[in-house]
Amino acid sequence: MRHHCYDRGMPRWDPRAEERLGDAALELFVEHGYENVTVEQITERAGLTRRTFSRYFTDKRDVLFAGSEQIPGVLSGAVRRADAALPPFQALLVALVDIGEWFADLVPHAARRRAVIASSPELQERERTKLAAVTDALAEALRERGTPTSRATLLAQVGIAVFRTAFERWTDEPEPADFAARVREAATELAASLAPAAGLATVVPEDH
Amino acid sequence: MRHHCYDRGMPRWDPRAEERLGDAALELFVEHGYENVTVEQITERAGLTRRTFSRYFTDKRDVLFAGSEQIPGVLSGAVRRADAALPPFQALLVALVDIGEWFADLVPHAARRRAVIASSPELQERERTKLAAVTDALAEALRERGTPTSRATLLAQVGIAVFRTAFERWTDEPEPADFAARVREAATELAASLAPAAGLATVVPEDH
Numbered sequence: 001m002r003h004h005c006y007d008r009g010m011p012r013w014d015p016r017a018e019e020r021l022g023d024a025a026l027e028l029f030v031e032h033g034y035e036n037v038t039v040e041q042i043t044e045r046a047g048l049t050r051r052t053f054s055r056y057f058t059d060k061r062d063v064l065f066a067g068s069e070q071i072p073g074v075l076s077g078a079v080r081r082a083d084a085a086l087p088p089f090q091a092l093l094v095a096l097v098d099i100g101e102w103f104a105d106l107v108p109h110a111a112r113r114r115a116v117i118a119s120s121p122e123l124q125e126r127e128r129t130k131l132a133a134v135t136d137a138l139a140e141a142l143r144e145r146g147t148p149t150s151r152a153t154l155l156a157q158v159g160i161a162v163f164r165t166a167f168e169r170w171t172d173e174p175e176p177a178d179f180a181a182r183v184r185e186a187a188t189e190l191a192a193s194l195a196p197a198a199g200l201a202t203v204v205p206e207d208h
Numbered sequence: 209m210r211h212h213c214y215d216r217g218m219p220r221w222d223p224r225a226e227e228r229l230g231d232a233a234l235e236l237f238v239e240h241g242y243e244n245v246t247v248e249q250i251t252e253r254a255g256l257t258r259r260t261f262s263r264y265f266t267d268k269r270d271v272l273f274a275g276s277e278q279i280p281g282v283l284s285g286a287v288r289r290a291d292a293a294l295p296p297f298q299a300l301l302v303a304l305v306d307i308g309e310w311f312a313d314l315v316p317h318a319a320r321r322r323a324v325i326a327s328s329p330e331l332q333e334r335e336r337t338k339l340a341a342v343t344d345a346l347a348e349a350l351r352e353r354g355t356p357t358s359r360a361t362l363l364a365q366v367g368i369a370v371f372r373t374a375f376e377r378w379t380d381e382p383e384p385a386d387f388a389a390r391v392r393e394a395a396t397e398l399a400a401s402l403a404p405a406a407g408l409a410t411v412v413p414e415d416h
Contacts, residue, residue: 089401128336154373154394155401161365165358186362187402193297193363194399 018056018066019108020046025063026109029116034060034123064113064123067106068130072137074099079141088147092138092159093187096166100179103167110171135160162186226264226274227316228254233271234317237324242268242331272321272331275314276338280345282307287349296355300346300367301395304374308387311375318379343368370394 014020024045028037039060043053057063078095086094107113117123139156143149166182222228232253236245247268251261265271286303294302315321325331347364351357374390 087401124340125333125337128340129333132332132336150373150377151397151401154369154398157369157372158366158398158402161362161369164365165362169358189359190362190366191399191402193295193359194366194395194402 014048014052017046017048017052021048021053021056022063022066022108025060026112026116030112034116034120061123061126064116065126065130070106071103071130072133074102075134076137076141079138080144084145088142088145088152089155089159091145092142092155093162093183095141096159096163097180097183100167100170100183104171104179110167114168114171131160158190162190222256222260225254225256225260229256229261229264230271230274230316233268234320234324238320242324242328269331269334272324273334273338278314279311279338280341282310283342284345284349287346288352292353296350296353296360297363297367299353300350300363301370301391303349304367304371305388305391308375308378308391312379312387318375322376322379339368366398370398 021042025037025042028041028045032041037060039050039053042060042063043050057066075095078098079091081098082091082094104110117127135153135156138159139149139152142152142155147155162183165186166179169186170179170182229250233245233250236249236253240249245268247258247261250268250271251258265274283303286306287299289306290299290302312318325335343361343364346367347357347360350360350363355363370391373394374387377394378387378390
């Protein structure tokens with residue numbers, strides 16, 4: 001039956017194939033543990049062939065990172081498009097909100113994906129490598145707006161921290177609604193936590 | 209001559225051996241590129257033996273990361289010792305200043321070390337893994353002080369960004385003087401960059 005489908009019955013291009021494979025993979029990773037899942041199990045669960053899998057992904061790890069190579073360019077592009085009059089961190093926040101929905105489409109099942117990644121040192125390493133590339137691209141985009149190198153790196157790292165926090169909170173909601181509100185919330189919360197830094201001399205005295 | 213030194217003339221324990229090996233390794237990494245340097249070259253430059261090298265380091269990579277497994281515990285310990293009345297980010301800043309000098313001793317030649325690490329994807333990966341462990345330990349220490357999980361993670365990531373910025377600026381100075389001032393400066397600079405976040409609704413409108 002599957003053989004029949006594959007040879008003649010199934011369309012060569014299934015617009016939902018990638019999504020079905022991604023859904024099946026995440027389900028299986030959560031059920032059996034990432035290490036124990038094979039590509040064969042993923043294609044079987046999705047009711048698709050290995051050949052179809054190979055059209056979208058190189059291996060099972062790729063299901064978790066497909067498209068991530070686009071993130072640095074998309075995010076730094078959004079920073080470049082932000083109103084030139086905005087100070088750097090505000091330009092960065094606007095850019096984060098701007099790409100939020102695109103990013104959510106790129107990373108479906110974000111909460112489950114996070115749990116799978118947390119279960120494997122190899123996946124964590126890959127995730128950190130990806131995040132570092134995004135941070136570098138963001139810092140470069142801020143430098144192009146005139147922010148000095150050291151400050152651009154600091155703000156890029158902090159911007160990524162705000163984005164991760166906002167995105168995690170947003171995807172943990174049962175029915176995610178307003179991503180922009182989550183970015184605002186995380187940035188405002190951080191600003192409030194840092195505010196006493198202005199009077200920091202009392203905490204970290206000059207003659208420490 | 210070297211043979212003579214090794215067999216009889218040299219003391220079995222040289223209090224400066226570790227430092228000499230570290231100095232020699234960093235010099236060679238910068239001169240020839242990390243990939244091209246052998247442990248033999250390092251010991252030769254330091255005028256010490258392979259056996260002495262093995263007493264302090266497992267391999268040439270270890271010269272760059274020796275002792276780094278202590279950082280998570282030392283930093284989170286400093287957060288635990290910070291005045292219980294301090295809000296979380298202030299406790300974190302006090303802890304960063306507290307361990308600053310210890311950290312500087314642990315990481316000699318910090319600017320050269322950074323350049324070497326930037327030259328190698330493998331070393332960058334190792335550095336990121338190390339930083340992630342420090343960030344996790346810091347978040348855990350903040351949670352113990354009563355900070356909710358998501359905020360503790362955000363503040364830990366931002367605290368590490370401030371520390372890296374302060375440490376890089378400090379070690380880039382020809383004659384590093386006051387690390388506490390660098391931490392204050394980076395935190396104050398960040399707070400100023402974030403301050404408009406409070407009025408962020410004008411930048412990232414509610415109905416975005």
